[in-house]
Amino acid sequence: MAVDLKQFHQVFIEESVEGLDAMEAALMDLDVESIDDEVINTIFRSAHSIKGGAGTFGFSALAGFTHVLETLLDEVRDGRRGLQAEHVNLLLRSVDCMREMLVLIDDDRNEYTRDAIEVQTALEHVLGETEPKNALCERPEGFAGPYWQIIFKPNTGIIRTGNDPLRLIRDLCALAEYSKVTLLGDCPAISALNTDDCYFHWLIDLDGDALDKTVIEEVFDWVEDDCELIIRNRSHALVRDDGIQTQLNDRWAIHFAPYPHLFQTGNDPLRIFAELCHLGDIISCKLGAEKLPSLKLLDSEKSYLAWDIQLVGPTEKSVIEGVFEWVIGEGDIHITAITAAASSRPELAVDVMPGILAPAISTASTQTPPAKVALADGKPEIKTAKPVQKKAASEASSIRVGIDKIDSLINMVGELVITQSMLGQLGSDFDIASLPKLIEGLSQLEQNTRELQESVMRIRMLPISFAFSRFPRMVRDLGQSLGKKIHLVMQGENTELDKTVMEKIGDPLVHLVRNSVDHGIETAIDRLAKGKPEAGTVTLNAYHQGGNVVIEIIDDGRGLDRDQIAAKGIERGLVNETDVASHSDEQIFDLIFQPGFSTAPQVSDLSGRGVGMDVVKRNIQALNGVVEIQSKKGSGTKIRISLPLTLAILDGQLVRVGSATYIFPLVSIVESMQYREELVNHIAGGCSVFKLRDDYVPIVDLSEAFGNDPISDYRSALMVVVECDGFKVGMLVDELMAQQQVVIKSLEQNYKRIEGISGATILGDGTVALIIDVPGVVRLAGAEKLIQQNSLRKTA
Amino acid sequence: MARIIAVDDSASMRQMVSFTLKGAGHDVLEASDGLEALKLANQASGVDLVISDINMPNMDGISLIKELRALANYKFTPILMLTTESNSDKKMEGKAAGATGWIVKPFNPDQLLATIGKVL
Numbered sequence: 001m002a003v004d005l006k007q008f009h010q011v012f013i014e015e016s017v018e019g020l021d022a023m024e025a026a027l028m029d030l031d032v033e034s035i036d037d038e039v040i041n042t043i044f045r046s047a048h049s050i051k052g053g054a055g056t057f058g059f060s061a062l063a064g065f066t067h068v069l070e071t072l073l074d075e076v077r078d079g080r081r082g083l084q085a086e087h088v089n090l091l092l093r094s095v096d097c098m099r100e101m102l103v104l105i106d107d108d109r110n111e112y113t114r115d116a117i118e119v120q121t122a123l124e125h126v127l128g129e130t131e132p133k134n135a136l137c138e139r140p141e142g143f144a145g146p147y148w149q150i151i152f153k154p155n156t157g158i159i160r161t162g163n164d165p166l167r168l169i170r171d172l173c174a175l176a177e178y179s180k181v182t183l184l185g186d187c188p189a190i191s192a193l194n195t196d197d198c199y200f201h202w203l204i205d206l207d208g209d210a211l212d213k214t215v216i217e218e219v220f221d222w223v224e225d226d227c228e229l230i231i232r233n234r235s236h237a238l239v240r241d242d243g244i245q246t247q248l249n250d251r252w253a254i255h256f257a258p259y260p261h262l263f264q265t266g267n268d269p270l271r272i273f274a275e276l277c278h279l280g281d282i283i284s285c286k287l288g289a290e291k292l293p294s295l296k297l298l299d300s301e302k303s304y305l306a307w308d309i310q311l312v313g314p315t316e317k318s319v320i321e322g323v324f325e326w327v328i329g330e331g332d333i334h335i336t337a338i339t340a341a342a343s344s345r346p347e348l349a350v351d352v353m354p355g356i357l358a359p360a361i362s363t364a365s366t367q368t369p370p371a372k373v374a375l376a377d378g379k380p381e382i383k384t385a386k387p388v389q390k391k392a393a394s395e396a397s398s399i400r401v402g403i404d405k406i407d408s409l410i411n412m413v414g415e416l417v418i419t420q421s422m423l424g425q426l427g428s429d430f431d432i433a434s435l436p437k438l439i440e441g442l443s444q445l446e447q448n449t450r451e452l453q454e455s456v457m458r459i460r461m462l463p464i465s466f467a468f469s470r471f472p473r474m475v476r477d478l479g480q481s482l483g484k485k486i487h488l489v490m491q492g493e494n495t496e497l498d499k500t501v502m503e504k505i506g507d508p509l510v511h512l513v514r515n516s517v518d519h520g521i522e523t524a525i526d527r528l529a530k531g532k533p534e535a536g537t538v539t540l541n542a543y544h545q546g547g548n549v550v551i552e553i554i555d556d557g558r559g560l561d562r563d564q565i566a567a568k569g570i571e572r573g574l575v576n577e578t579d580v581a582s583h584s585d586e587q588i589f590d591l592i593f594q595p596g597f598s599t600a601p602q603v604s605d606l607s608g609r610g611v612g613m614d615v616v617k618r619n620i621q622a623l624n625g626v627v628e629i630q631s632k633k634g635s636g637t638k639i640r641i642s643l644p645l646t647l648a649i650l651d652g653q654l655v656r657v658g659s660a661t662y663i664f665p666l667v668s669i670v671e672s673m674q675y676r677e678e679l680v681n682h683i684a685g686g687c688s689v690f691k692l693r694d695d696y697v698p699i700v701d702l703s704e705a706f707g708n709d710p711i712s713d714y715r716s717a718l719m720v721v722v723e724c725d726g727f728k729v730g731m732l733v734d735e736l737m738a739q740q741q742v743v744i745k746s747l748e749q750n751y752k753r754i755e756g757i758s759g760a761t762i763l764g765d766g767t768v769a770l771i772i773d774v775p776g777v778v779r780l781a782g783a784e785k786l787i788q789q790n791s792l793r794k795t796a
Numbered sequence: 797m798a799r800i801i802a803v804d805d806s807a808s809m810r811q812m813v814s815f816t817l818k819g820a821g822h823d824v825l826e827a828s829d830g831l832e833a834l835k836l837a838n839q840a841s842g843v844d845l846v847i848s849d850i851n852m853p854n855m856d857g858i859s860l861i862k863e864l865r866a867l868a869n870y871k872f873t874p875i876l877m878l879t880t881e882s883n884s885d886k887k888m889e890g891k892a893a894g895a896t897g898w899i900v901k902p903f904n905p906d907q908l909l910a911t912i913g914k915v916l
Contacts, residue, residue, distance in 0.1 A: 005904070007815075008812045008815075009808075011808040011811060012806075044851070045805070045851050048880070049806040049809075049851075051901075052806065052901040052902065053808050054902075055902025056809065056812065056902040056904070057808070070880075264894060265896050266873055266894070266895075266897075267874075267915075268915075271915060275914055301871070325897070326891075326897035326898070330891075
């Protein structure tokens with residue numbers, strides 16, 4: 001039967017990722033002093049399942065790696081081995097390695113990563129130290145005494161250097177007396193195959209007196225930099241299989257006397273004999289019924305019979321033993337070869353129960369050949385299907401949805417169908433008297449559509465714990481490497497956020513948390529000196545506010561130093577001294593989002609030189625989000641990120657400028673008002689400011705900014721005050737139109753990127769309206785001027 | 797056609813086993829742990845074979861086998877364990893509990909069908 005295992009790969013990858021998450025969480029919970037059975041069992045089970053699946057689905061690299069891990073965990077679980085803190089770190093690293101290998105698998109690459117090779121060696125080292133009962137790794141058959149194991153993973157481009165991996169392996173094998181080469185890795189789909197590339201890596205087991213590390217290394221001398229190479233010495237005594245004499249004999253005597261309870265294991269002797277028929281011909285079968293009790297004492301659930309069978313066929317003892325594998329220990333089994341000399345002519349034994357045995361044998365033998373034909377037919381099918389399936393699998397990504405969400409969706413669709421049938425009926429028999437009914441029906445349709453839309457959007461929503469889940473581990477590792485004690489608190493993990501937003505907010509969050517741990521939290525000694533608790537606290541908090549999701553990263557560390565940041569800002573020429581005096585704390589703190597700004601006197605390899613805070617801010621803005629800092633020197637910092645729930649739909653304010661319709665994201669609008677000439681100051685240089693209560697806001701003429709004629713009649717114009725990077729800006733428009741939700745279509749994908757425009761949408765009447773990117777428009781109209789003018793706010 | 801209960805906490809393994817068996821024309825009932833399987837076994841009638849993983853949450857395969865063997869309907873039903881080769885102790889433990897045999901992971905669909913052919 002042709003079963004294409006590829007269809008299960010995605011499920012395997014997903015469940016393995018989940019398993020790894022569970023494993024990681026359990027590892028963090030693990031108390032090495034007193035190991036909790038349930039916790040270690042969870043860890044073991046994850047590794048065990050991944051190993052089983054990886055083996056079954058043909059990911060030999062991952063299976064090999066998890067095998068070593070599982071062996072170690074099994075020993076811990078059985079109490080044969082204790083764990084130390086560094087072991088937990090190693091296990092956590094294994095989790096990382098497996099994650100990486102799963103990513104490779106997703107890409108159809110069955111490979112070891114460099115880390116994985118290292119970690120596996122380390123795990124084996126741990127296993128080797130205390131001489132565990134079990135073998136360390138899968139024993140390659142055929143080795144006696146210490147041997148060498150080499151993993152040779154050339155770069156894909158190795159062939160282009162003129163080196164042939166196969167020649168290297170041949171050279172290597174020539175050095176050894178015994179060698180075994182295992183091919184690892186997977187060929188890409190035919191369409192993606194580059195014949196100049198090498199996609200494989202090899203596991204080579206070598207044994208021989210002439211071998212030592214230098215000799216092996218010499219073979220790889222030329223390709224040292226073009227490959228990953230691991231050379232290890234294995235020191236187990238293993239059995240060489242070429243030493244075992246294979247016993248191919250063509251006549252066998254088998255004695256099988258099962259114990260009475262055989263049937264209770266579900267085994268049936270007749271089935272076993274049917275299996276034997278596949279190996280050869282049963283030329284005689286003698287039933288031994290000596291143990292059969294009298295009918296009175298007979299228990300129908302017990303087995304009392306014994307059999308002596310003579311089998312003729314070219315087979316090995318081990319193969320016959322294989323047939324009896326499940327009943328070893330359930331009875332007396334003797335298998336002996338009848339050599340030509342010793343064999344007497346097969347005695348023509350009386351077939352005691354021909355009626356029972358013969359049908360079992362004949363059905364088995366007639367059924368088997370067709371099954372085999374089917375197998376042979378099925379194989380090529382798998383091969384031809386491969387390339388197509390491969391592509392589909394790598395592109396498909398799935399999402400897990402709670403059943404309640406699906407139910408509510410089905411419910412909505414049900415209501416939609418009812419409304420549709422009502423409108424349909426109305427339409428087929430319409431007169432003007434039923435107009436109110438029509439209007440009612442349409443409003444119902446609108447409501448249904450909106451609810452349906454919300455339900456569909458909810459499917460894309462995931463709890464933010466997906467983004468948070470990596471932090472316990474990260475904070476723990478960071479804390480350990482910095483020598484700080486840190487307590488991580490996570491709140492509002494069930495707050496839901498759009499999947500795309502979630503994916504994009506991950507990196508900025510990592511950066512901010514890392515900053516908090518590295519720069520925010522003080523060392524334990526400093527903290528104690530300041531009268532703070534020894535362990536610092538980093539809090540991650542998420543909640544809904546209006547149409548937004550707010551994520552806060554709060555630490556109780558040293559806080560931001562206003563003077564230090566201001567001094568740095570002056571040094572970098574970002575602000576001048578008069579500004580510094582007049583700026584609010586928040587404005588000063590905002591400077592750390594400027595490119596290349598860092599106040600860290602000591603640069604660690606964790607946070608670098610403040611490179612990244614500007615990227616963080618850009619990324620958040622790209623999501624239509626806002627980031628703010630609140631901080632108090634000595635008591636901590638709070639960074640607040642506010643994000644829209646989704647990227648696909650936007651609450652927009654439609655405006656008319658000239659003959660064009662534009663859309664402002666509603667969240668960016670502070671207020672709208674009539675333009676009043678008497679409140680405007682025209683400043684030399686062309687830019688004007690509007691006196692808005694106690695504030696002066698720069699004015700941007702939208703029409704002019706987009707290269708059209710300026711608005712001719714200012715007096716009738718309206719001004720939309722929007723917020724941009726903490727500053728207010730007034731945008732002149734001709735008319736305010738409706739507020740509505742608009743579906744965002746990417747301009748970049750369909751046309752090209754345009755400064756000042758973040759996307760487009762299609763309005764109800766079929767026309768296209770452009771969505772305004774506020775910071776972009778401000779840049780377009782001259783951002784430098786605005787920033788300069790910002791000082792007017794306080795000085796004027 | 798036979799009626800088979802497939803038990804594994806790993807969805808991919810379970811789906812693979814079930815898909816393979818269904819493809820061969822069998823009627824497959826799925827359970828993700830021992831407790832679920834036991835419930836299924838009690839409800840379903842005419843089960844010809846149980847294939848169960850060993851290491852599972854809630855109720856493991858060994859306990860499941862013991863529980864099943866205690867039921868009148870499953871006294872002689874073949875029960876195969878899904879094991880890994882490192883688990884030779886488990887094999888013995890399973891046999892002591894009343895398992896018929898085992899299928900060693902990793903296995904491919906053909907091997908699976910060949911193995912269940914030994915008991916069906």
